[in-house]
Amino acid sequence: MIDVPAGIIKAAPARAVPCYNADMERLTITRPDDWHLHLRDGPVLEHVVPWSAERFARAIIMPNLTPPITTTAAAEAYRDRILLARPANSAFEPLMTLYLTDNTPPAEIEKAAASGCIHAVKLYPAGATTHSDAGVTDLSRCADALAAIAEQNLTLCIHGEVTHDHTDIFDREAAFLNERLAPLLADHPRLRVVLEHLTTAAAVDFVRAGPERLGATITPQHLLMNRNDLLVGGIRPHYYCLPILKRERDREALLEAATSGHPRFFLGTDSAPHPRGAKENACGCAGIFTAPLAIELYAEAFESVNALPSLAGFASHHGADFYGLPRNTDVITLERRPRDIPAELPYARETIVPLRAGGQVAWQLADTPSAN
Template identity: 55%
Template sequence: MTQSFTIRRPDDWHLHLRDGAMLRAVLPETARHFARAIIMPNLVPPVVTGKDAAAYRDRILAALPDGMSFEPLMTLYLTETTDAADVAAAAKSGLVKAVKLYPAGATTNSASGVRDFDKVRGVLEKMAEVGLPLCVHGEVTDPAVDIFDREAVFIDRVLDPVRKATRGLRVVMEHITTANGVDYVKSQDDMGGTITTHHLVINRNHILVGGIKPHYYCLPVAKREEHRLALVKAATSGDPHFFLGTDSAPHIDALKEHACGCAGCFTATNTMSVLAEVFEAAAALETLEAFASLNGPAFYRLPPNEETITLTKGDPVTYPDRVDSGDGPVTVFDPGFPLHWRVS
């Protein structure tokens, strides 16, 4: 049995770092293992312009502890007033690697998102022209649609029409949670799909059975076990359409354990150990490098990292239960099983 293996240093293609004290607390948890990450722009106020992205990148780099190596890959938050020329200039400069589409009201800090897709048509066409990917939070926000169906409905109502109307637009469907999402991404050219650590581990029973578990509540919400199994099959397949985007989303415990708790799982600390357990259980350790280190750079047209990490199996690895943010503790995702794979 494999007891140790080495892969290229991984990247995270969907990460929330927040700002201020929270940024300073959680950035080292990612930079310890990951070389690069696509940084989500849903701050308050959001990262809308190239100038905003440059300022946020500088704050991230200033928060990076001495001796750590990490490259933030910046994104812009798509609004109905986004300037196509500014997007193109930010892309040309190399500063911005993608634009993020949040349907208005879909998740944390998404109030500035898009309601009328006709108003962003020009931006999407410019992105297709310059080859800049669109990252989509793939859920409709129609209150008439059941929360467990919002991803599947988004594909039919929004994603497929947008792609057909904007030929050549490269799209990442982020944090896929359904077999519908897996099947759609696999069937498309110029498209990728990120899969989170926690959606490979939990289904909706983990959130609801035996009492509400707020630290398993996320958006998109975890679905039935059949969908989790479809995600595991996609992630472990080696298919280049799929790559790691943790959607690690820190909230202080006081806001998670609340009458109206925040959505998000904080997985940055232990993701690689969790993934090794998931891939080993699927008899697919040989494809972990593709999922975590190769497929994402290939989609974003970037070189894979030259550095490597080694994962070694042994006695259970202990991670902190919480990270202190300065504003309050942030609970680290608990996969519910022992972790035997250690990163070095």
């Protein structure tokens, strides 16, 4: 069980002060964490895990496998497979989650809290995104499990979109806030919630106005791109994710929130690998693979509004404080030095296309060997 009083954010003392040179060509920050990460399973782990392990100390691992990770035993076994896929001498720590269903028993939540390796429970509205068919159809059906999550002081991570057909896909996040999230917070006043991968100005405002037990993650793609990048000049399947990229005014609101220093906005890449063929077909999968250049993309976004000094809080401090975990003690250094991104990368017997494939990213890790 996480030792944090319900509804209270546990502050942690600073252990590393961000360091910048005069012209901002180098940036040293506390090693960051990724509070929303997909790694998949099986042979692809050895091709996916090293990218995140190179950049991040810890990551909240999503449970939407096939079959989903619905039990403590399954989460512990999945964690063991992830640890085996780490590079030699890596200390990368996977923070595991359970997949919430209509039928999750409170006793399973208690087992999860006692495990020491499970830190959150993931709520997917049924049908909202990849492998969410077993998700929650009605919040009232899992009320006892939600009460147990609050009682055990775990965190509920939410994919915040409604799924009914009459709501436009670009409005599904905004509709979720008042239709589902506001009643959930009212019904469970001790429940700590992370609204994941914010995409709208409405969600930014909702989190800001919400209680201290409500946090939010923001992805690099939603800080750097809008729906024009996905749709203008042809559909770009490797830019397709859920929640979908939104309007430019939403991107600007997200960037302002991320760079503001507000302690309840923090880094969560939502890096979501799919093989090339699953993206480039008549019904391409949702998900953007950003793990090979994730922290570098955040540096680009923060630099675009002259906010690099705020990156350490967003990437390295706020999430750890919200989850009640100690801040990391080691550091990473980024250099402003363009790096070419391969057109594709190995993915077991297939290939995967990262964001910026064939292009460049403006920053790169200093003195760190490539993970591929």
